[in-house]
Amino acid sequence: MAALGRWVVLLLVSHVAVGLRAQDYLEQSKTFYHAVKGKDFAAAKKSVATLADAQPDQLKAQLNTEDKAKAFWLNLYNTFVAYSLGQDPGQFDDRGQFFKNEFIIVAGQPLSLDDIEHGIIRHSRNKLSMGYLGKVSVSEFEKKFRLAEIDWRVHFALNCGAKSCPPVSFYDWRRVQAQLDAGTANYLKKFARYDAATNTVYAPMLCSWFRADFGGEDGIRSILTKQGIIPSGKCPAVKYLDYDWTLLLDNYAELP
Numbered sequence: 001m002a003a004l005g006r007w008v009v010l011l012l013v014s015h016v017a018v019g020l021r022a023q024d025y026l027e028q029s030k031t032f033y034h035a036v037k038g039k040d041f042a043a044a045k046k047s048v049a050t051l052a053d054a055q056p057d058q059l060k061a062q063l064n065t066e067d068k069a070k071a072f073w074l075n076l077y078n079t080f081v082a083y084s085l086g087q088d089p090g091q092f093d094d095r096g097q098f099f100k101n102e103f104i105i106v107a108g109q110p111l112s113l114d115d116i117e118h119g120i121i122r123h124s125r126n127k128l129s130m131g132y133l134g135k136v137s138v139s140e141f142e143k144k145f146r147l148a149e150i151d152w153r154v155h156f157a158l159n160c161g162a163k164s165c166p167p168v169s170f171y172d173w174r175r176v177q178a179q180l181d182a183g184t185a186n187y188l189k190k191f192a193r194y195d196a197a198t199n200t201v202y203a204p205m206l207c208s209w210f211r212a213d214f215g216g217e218d219g220i221r222s223i224l225t226k227q228g229i230i231p232s233g234k235c236p237a238v239k240y241l242d243y244d245w246t247l248l249l250d251n252y253a254e255l256p
Contacts, residue, residue, distance in 0.1 A: 023050070023054070023058070024062070025050075025051065025054055025058075025059050025062050025063075025072070026062060026063075026068060026071070026072055026173065028047055028050050028051060029047075029051075029071075029072055029075045029076055029079070030075070030170065031043075031047050032044060032047035032048070032051070032075075032076075032079050032083075033075055033078075033079045033170050034170075035047060036079050036082045036083045036086065037082070037168075037252060039086065041083070041086070041087060044083055048083070048105075051076075051105070051106050051107075052105035052106065052107075052108065053108075054106065054107040054108075055107065056107040056108065056109075056141070056144065059106070059107050059145075060144060060145065063145070065173070066147060066148055066149070067173045067174075067176050067177065068173040069145070069147055070121070070147060070151065070154070070171070070173070070176055071171040071172060071173035071176045072173070073116055073120050073121050073145075073147070074121065074154065074157050074158065074171045074176075075170060075171055076104070076106070076116065077113060077116045077117060077121070077158055077159075078157075078158065078159045078168045078169075079168075080103075080104050080113065080116075081113065081159060081160055081161050082159075082161075082168060082249065084098075084103060085161050085247070085249060086249060089247060089249070092161055092247045095160075095245065098113070099112060099113045099114045099117075099160070100112050100113075100114055101113075102115070104116070107141075109139075109141045113160070114127060115142070117158060118135070119135065119138070119139075119142040119146060120142060120145050120146045120147065121146075121147055121154055121158070122147075122150055122154070122210075122213070123146050123147055123148070123149065123150050124138045124142060124143075124146055125150070125212075125213075129212075130208070130209065130210060130211040130212055131150070131210045131211060131212030131213040132211075132212040150213050151180070152210070152213045152214045152215075152219075152223070153180040153181070153183070153184045154180070155206045155207075155210055155213065156180075156183050156184045156186075156187040156188070156206070157169070157171065157179075157180060157183050159251065161247055161248065161249065162243065162244060162245045162246065162247065162248065163244040163245070163246040163247075163248040164191070164204070164205070164243045164244040164245070165248070165251070166183060166186075166187045167251045167252055167253035168251060168252050168253070169183065169252070169253055169254060169255045171255075175256075178256065179255040179256070182255050182256055183255055184227070185227060186253075187204070188204070188223075188224065188227045188229060189227075189229075191204040191241065192204060192224060192227075192229045192241075193229065194224075194229055194230050194231065194234075194236065195236075196231075198237075199234060199236045199237065200236050200237045200238075200239055201221070201224055201229060201230050201236045201237070201238055201239070202239050202240070202241050203220055203224065203238055203239070203240055203241070204240070204241060204243075205240045205241055205242065205243040206243075207220050207238075207240065208240040217238050220238055221235065221236070221238065
């Protein structure tokens with residue numbers, strides 16, 4: 001009987017362990033995205049609860065490459081914006097507070113949109129320093145989950161709900177690099193232009209707000225030249241276009 005009891009206990013422990021291993025948080029982020037896109041907020045709430053109850057070490061183990069982590073946090077940021085504003089668009093009236101509110105819980109950790117964007121995705125950068133300064137205070141959770149390097153292309157992937165934001169896409173970790181390249185090209189084609197008469201390039205305001213992420217104005221010129229916005233051999237003055245903060249929901253686009 002004692003042997004049988006031990007067998008039952010081992011079976012139960014094994015069953016629990018399999019249940020924990022079976023929870024795929026990358027897949028859960030996809031389920032969350034499609035639920036919100038389809039306006040199935042009841043299904044979305046289940047994903048919210050699952051992500052909130054995630055085990056930190058298990059989540060970290062699943063985000064074991066930069067591509068997996070990058071895709072996961074980009075998708076969470078964009079989907080939580082759409083999820084929250086889709087239910088209460090009035091929150092956008094006070095955008096500063098909206099971005100600071102800790103209404104997102106991941107692996108038991110309350111997070112704001114600012115925490116995800118500037119802490120995790122941008123490797124603990126100060127929001128108001130154009131990217132030149134790091135944050136003074138960094139939580140242990142942020143240190144554990146932040147991306148290793150700043151990738152300037154994420155600025156053309158993050159959607160905060162405004163008309164000048166890039167459209168929302170689902171980022172698949174298996175092809176996130178190609179998707180970021182495509183999203184960058186699409187955004188700059190729409191929001192950047194070169195004036196030959198004055199030798200001036202008009203860049204998106206995002207390039208100014210996060211100037212250090214792009215390598216300063218020399219870096220911005222280099223990027224816009226590679227994207228075909230600035231003709232080869234030109235070194236134009238850089239000016240920045242106004243950002244349209246008009247609320248725009250359901251702005252989705254598929255990336256290859």
